[in-house]
Amino acid sequence: MPLKIEIKTGDKIIINGAVMENDGPTAKFLVHNRCAILREKEVMAEEESNTPASRIYFALQCAYIFPHKKNEYLELFGKYVQDYLTASPSSGPILDKILEEVTHDRLYQGLRAAQKLLEHEGQLMAKVQDTIEPLEPSGTPDPE
Template sequence: MPLSIDFKAGDKIIINGAVIENLGSNSKISVHNQAAILRGKEVLSAEDSTTPASRIYFALQCAYIFPQNLEEYIDAYQKLLDEYVEACPSASEIAEEVRRLTDNGQLYKALKTTQKLIQHEAEIIGSLQLDLDDAAVEDEA
């Protein structure tokens, strides 16, 4: 069954490593065979991968889009994920799901699950910021 993608004016998608941009009006495309596809909103640039979880996402994204360098990117992802779980054990359950999907070759699903890791990281950072803000208020009192 083909994958149907709404392709809005100005949107970009990556198909098998090629960046495709819609320069015209809204359209719909149909992909009839197996392909590595990421919509623009799913793509993370190297410059934007500034946190540990986003670096994991970026390494997996590269493994998915550039299968000719799969081993290199998987090695990087595994190292980053190991370091992340060591520093943030509360993310172990999400990390194990990412590992399972990656080990089974389901890189797109692993990317989607890594988004949960990024969300978890944001919640932890937000919680730490609240703790810092509370400590600053106590110091002022």
């Protein structure tokens, strides 16, 4: 069964590493074979990968888009996953789902699961922010 894709004017899509932009009216097409496809909203730029979960997502995204460097990116991905699990054991079930997909070479599904990890990380960061009390200035330090 082919994959039906609709791209609105100005939207970008990556297919097998090639970035394409729709320069006309809404485009619709069918993809009949297996290939790496990411919509613009699913793509993370390297400069956006500045948190532990986003590094996991970015490494997996690169493994998916650039199959000639897949092993290199999956090695990085594995390191980031281990580091994340050590720092955040509560993320274990989400990481297990991501790893299950990656182990079965379903990298796109792994990326979808990694989006849940990004959400989880955001929730953890919000909780931490809620518990931090602002520092009050203590006045002028005593010169000794």
